[in-house]
Amino acid sequence: MAFTSQSLIFRAPASLPSGRLAALSAGRVALRDRGAAFPSVAAASTSMASSDGDEKKETKLWGGRFEEGVTDAVERFTESISYDWQLYKYDIMGSKAHASMLASQGLITAGDRDIILEGLDQIERLIQEGKFEWRKDREDVHMNIEAALIERVGEPAKKLHTARSRNDQIVTDLRLWCRDAIDKILIRIKQLQVSLVMLASKYVDLIVPGYTHLQRAQPVLLPHLLLSYVEQLERDAGRLVNCRERVNFCPLGACALAGTGLPIDRFQTAKDLKFTAPMKNSIDAVSDRDFVLEFLAANSIAAVHLSRIGEEWVLWASEEFGFLTPSDKVSTGSSIMPQKKNPDPMELVRGKSARVVGDLMTVLTLCKGLPQAYNRDLQEDKEPLFDSVKAILGMLEVCTEFAQNISFNSKRIQSSLPAGYLDATTLADYLVKKGVPFRTSHEIVGRSVALCVSKNCQLAELQLDDLKAVHPVFEADVYEYLGVENAVNKFISYGSTGSNQVKKQLEDWRIQLGISS
């Protein structure tokens, strides 16, 4: 965010034909900053030129009872425009729905409504073109837009805040913002799922060591491992979909906290803004940020999942594992060690998960001591929310690109498979099939492994006589269970790493995600 100390963009017109559409085309916009990337925010001490040329502080929209203006420090400390300008689209959307409802209810005229709607459209265009100057002395996105509207169209704009407070306005903006943010995240989750399924499809038969405690445990098919990420992402998406359902209720019309004595139609605004329904309790509507918490919690769980993928892939890309190679497109180098190729994107996925979890902690802590109803503390919900969404979108995007730009080193993986007695549990199952109780078979296989350790060989390399010396139950068919290929082929349970199971699940995911064969 670039902050500039600039004089006013909107100058008070000498004679504003208030309430006239003609005022809309007056073009009273002086351009000082055309920076496209970041909107400029005028300094808190911005003053307004009066018609006779004297400089005096602009009266706040809430300034009627005040004799003095706030100090510069208070102005700087309390403003939120430096970040909540990002809500402008939703603020304008809400204002348009509100103005239309006020007109349908006869609280403003159709003419006033049209002037307000046209003025809001113009302001939105100015913002999109980077020509709108955000002013810190106007505190937040709501006051900036309302004050600018009053300057542009005069009296009709002064009616817009009828039966509305910033308390219901901010939370309406926020719910609309969250709804869109969730939709964007859902798209990115699906893109990552598709990339993982495509990656899995390239390695249908590749066996990799499965780990528990980061020690070699049992052999698994690589697609089985990759599909485990896909499943986790599906639940992440499900949590967001559920959260979206609860986000999608409309607080507008709750006003400050108590509703209004004016005959508004909250069902109309809710419908107009594509909410499921208006929120039932006006105090609840402006007080709670549980929808933000739920969203941040869902993001945090997704971020932890992504972090774990990041950790696994960073490990696997190491010389010690050597199981995967990221392409140059997703790797970075060292300023001092010429040989280095670092998997930085995935390290940063792991790293950024910390801020996503931190964002949740911030808002949880923010909310825990608040009495009903609105408290200004709640202004502090926005930065963590924006931060969390930005981080998770970036993490998903980079994981997707990583998945599209890595290759698994089949030869290296295969040559490593004999280590770690990955087939030991399959051998125990063999004995169970021979009628040996599992605890006993565990003991027998344990002794067989000990024999291998003493002979420095694999289970499959033991002679039948050696095995029979451990326990006479072993027969020649034992070799159908030994070795990682045999071991993997023996898995048959639903959801297991058995080839048939994995192939079926891979196919199911391809269909579910719309990936053509």
Ligand SMILES: N/C(=N\CCC[C@H](N)C(=O)O)N[C@@H](CC(=O)O)C(=O)O
């Ligand atoms: N100051 C205030 N709400 C500001 C809400 C917007 C704020 N920038 C935020 O992000 O929470 N509440 C007033 C009502 C109002 O300004 O509409 C009150 O309850 O006294």
